[in-house]
Amino acid sequence: MARVVTDLVGAQTKEGVRVVVGCPEGGSLSRQAAAAGAEVEVWAAERELGPHVAAETRRAYRLIRRVDPDVVHVHSAKAGLAARLALRGRVPTVYQPHAWSFEAVGGLTARLARAWERCAARWTDRVLCVSEAERRTGERAGVTARWAVVHNGVPETETEGRDEARAASPLLSEVPAQAPLVVCVGRLCRQKGQRILLEAWATVAERVPGAWLVLVGDGPDRRELTAAAPDRVLFAGASDEVDRWYAAADLVVLPSRWEGMALTPLEAMACGRPVVVTDVGGARECLPPGQQEQCLVPPGDAQALADAVTRLLGEPELRDFMGEAARKHVRADFDVRRTAESVLRLYRELLDVPAPRGSWRAGQ
Structure with a gap:
């Protein structure tokens, strides 16, 4: 989510839009958004729900009132909860779930989350989904909304060669230069499915002797995953140079349990790497035709994950062909500039403002 917001900020500020990002202090979003040209305002909030929601909603109201935006664009469930409760439709509001909160939970919590989303839609001028699959998931949950779908996008990328990227990483010093290398980039948490990948890796490592797996990212499951990891698995931690990891990889895998449309497969394909992904929200829409x-x-x-990874590791020429096709596909259909232009067009529709010759102002 932080990456998506930062990309939007960069594109919007170049168009002369005043962008104000409200977010918790000290995280990656506050740093990246400021670097991209946004004014950053501290919105003190916890990641999880709890009794502090009422205070967070009051703080959101005060922040928005002080900024006095033309449009409020809220990202993910927690901000969507606080901002929509605070505003209740008084300012044009775009809500972007980045995968629905009710997919992450079960039982009573999921039922309450679905009920909230159905209720909050009346205070939302547009629910902005990153894939048609995400929109359909909302509709199946009973959310009646004014929908918009804008696919995620990524910048055009020029990466170094595989050998150069591997040589530049101290973590890969023990990995033979020609060893098959699989990379997974994502927060170490239940959503991203690394536990399933480690289960599959035991089979892959047996079938492809010498293959290595690198998990790039950090998160609440790191200790548990480290304890469960079989041989030839490395933990790289969080990285600001994920393109170098894609460049070093023969294959990129993301075994998510749910998504709206994940950035990792798009980023990997932009670097010319084939991907194996789970059939969750947005995955079919982001893959090249025929893959x-x-x-x-x-x-x-x-088992299915192990079979797919094993098959592609065994066919280097097919991997190279698929990687190049993926690079062309992402450049043609998932350019971040197109994404940003579509979001700006959505703001103008809400405000009934033509494409500006000068500048106009929006709050993020």
């Missing part, structure tokens, strides 16, 4: 059969596996199915 679904080799690259999509059911979520939670370690």
Whole structure:
């Protein structure tokens, strides 16, 4: 989410838009948004729900009132909860879930989350989804909204060669230069499915002797995953140079349990790397035509994941062909500039403002 917001900020400020980002202090979003040209205002909030929601909503109201924006664009469930409760439709509001909160939970909590989203839609001028699959998930949950779908996008990328990228990483010093290397980039948490990948890796490592796996990212599951990791698995931690990891990889895997449309597969394909992903929200929409059969596996199915990874590791010429096709596909259809232009067009529709010759102002 932080990456998506930062990319939007950069594009909007170049168009002369005043962008104010409200977010917790000290995180990656506050740093990246400021670097991209936004004014950053501290909105003190916890990641999880709890009794502090009422105070967070009051703080959101005061922040928005002080900024006095033309449009409020809220990202993810927690900000969507606080801002929409605070505003209740008084300012044009765009809500972007980045995967629905009710997919992450079960039982009573999921039922309450679905009920809230159905209720809050009346205070939302547009619910902005990053894939048609995400929109359909909302509709199936009973959310009646004014929908917009704008696919995630990524910048055009020029990466170094595989050998150069591997040589530049101290973590890969123990990995033979020609060893098959699989990379997974994502927060170490239940959503991203690394536990399933480690289960699958035991089979992959047996079938492809010498293959290595690198998990790039950090998160609440790191200790548990480290304890469960079989041989030839490395933990790189959080990285600001994920493009170098994509460049070093032969194959990129993201075994998510749910998504709206993940950035990792798009970033990897922009770097010319084939991907194996689970068939969750947005995955089919982001893959090049003809690659679904080799690259999509059911979520939670370690055996299917192991089979797909093993098959592609065994066919280097096919991987190279698929990687180049993926690079061209992402450049043509998932350019971040197109994403930003579509979001700006959505703001103008809400404000009934033509494409500006000068500048106009919006709050993020």
